[in-house]
Amino acid sequence: MKTRRTQTIERTRLVPHTVDGETELVLDREKIEVPAPPRDWDQLVRIGVTIGACILVTVALVWSTSAIGGLLALSVVAVVAYAAAVAFDMTWIMCMAVEWLLRYDPARAKTARRAGRWALAVSMAAVFAHGYVFDQPVIGIVGASVSALAKGGWGIAMRVHARPLDDRTQQWFEKRRATLDGQLAMIPIRRELLRGQSMIEAERRALAAENGSADPETSGLPEDVPEDPDPKVSEIRSGRVTTQEAVRNAWDSGIQDPEAVLRIVRSSTGRDVPQSSVDRYLRALRVGA
Known part of the structure; x- marks a missing residue:
């Protein structure tokens, strides 16, 4: 048994x-x-096909780079020639990768598939040109076929992994994806708008400070509203001297020159108080006097 x-x-x-x-x-x-569950031979074959396709693509990349690099080395330095030769096969390989990522979106995958075929044709022509230049056209044809076989193998592997959707399911998927794409697109847009708004606010504050139109003591108050209803009465504050108190102290000491008062205020408060704030307090004191 x-x-x-x-x-x-x-x-x-x-x-x-x-x-x-x-x-x-x-x-x-x-x-x-x-x-133990029975061995999944279908999955093993699927994995084998995928590994085989990757090996074919790697072989094609190495062969094409060697052939096209040898051709380009006739006119440029070998290092530059072989580096440029990589681009020929990497282009259609990248197109295949994009086609894989868009396998559930046939409309968008069609563009990548078409671009990959054109890139493959250019790569095969370059490999054939290498054999033709060295009087070996047969080797050129056979070498060009390596890239075609690799792309064909990858196409077969993609068909093995493909999960075709019926028309209604495809429409449902596209609507859900469009909604999510819109939400994802709004993330950098909101970030850009917030960054721009922050720059505008920072510029506005910098200009206000430069023009002396803002004072930490009176920021946000209308220009025509007096800071103190009665300039003869000063609020008793504990701690650091305020701008109003420093101006009043200078006034009581007989100092009325705006520039002299400004120097005293800055020395007393320890802040870079603008001249406009000092002038407003002096005007209020003159009116009260």
């Missing part, structure tokens, strides 16, 4: 465990034998 294959798996469950009268739920691990 044939013995059925088994595999060992670990199961965990929460069980109560008591120590010194305190109970906690802990994990109880148990290893059991369960029947």
